[in-house]
Amino acid sequence: MSQPFSPQQQQLSNLLDRPGRVQIASYTQYLEAQRAVDYLSDAKFPVERTAIVGEGLKIVEQVTGRLDWNRALTLGMSQGAVTGVFIGLVFSFLGFGGGKGLLALLLDGLLLGIIIGAAWSLLTYALSGGRRDFTSVGGMRADHYNVLCDPEVAEQARELLSRMPPR
Template sequence: MEIKHEVTARTESSVLASFADYVEAQRLVDRMSDDGFPVESVRIIGDGVRTVEQVTGRMTRGRAALAGAASGAWFGVFIGLLFGLFTAGSGWLWFLLISLVIGAFWGAVFGFVAHWSTRGRRDFSSVMTLQAQRYEVHVDQAVAAQAARYVL
């Protein structure tokens, strides 16, 4: 199955509706799709896009090492399972456990060193998101009259 991601020249469009919340805009397009409207001519455009960084907590060297250990442990499990596939008998379980421990150790070391190297310039953890002030639902001019019935 081939999926094409082409940017095609769009025809003139008009604003069908404007919402303060993306979910509301998505709900309108979903309703249009459920009714069989040609949603290929619909776009949801975020206006006034900004980044919002939510601080989730203080980051200490200990927390950085713990987060690194967790990531390293998962990587170790992956490597252990990979090598365990080629091991006869119950030896694969030992590969898994040893890889987990080694991965957790080195993950903790790298997490600690990575945080220490910032020298206190970023002592917090956060999650960044993109948000828009408004979400406009646009439709091509050719189907604007047909789409208008969805906002009445």
């Protein structure tokens, strides 16, 4: 049995699924479509009546390297160090230092972060059982990006975009 939409979910669904929108431009790069909508915004066009729609979506995962025990340890320590310093900084601003100075809290956070990050990373690597011995970064890409607009203001948007200076 499906749950009914909350009012916020229904509002978002209505925003994203407006029937009858027309295409006013198409670009091969997202940043070009973003630039077009930004240009419309600068021209005081009602940009809330536009949408950027990516078509031909694909997931791209770029492998960045081999993962072994040493790399897992190094990655865990570095990520833990950054997190630990951040937590030490937050504790110092909130006054949870117990009389310690900023530098002492940062060092405590750094050391604790390195230890916890290393342990966690090694544990998760051990539990993976060699099923994923690589690191990667991923994202979603589209073949092209269409700028859509409500039909009542589409011609105005096309006219404005025809005056957009080339990059």
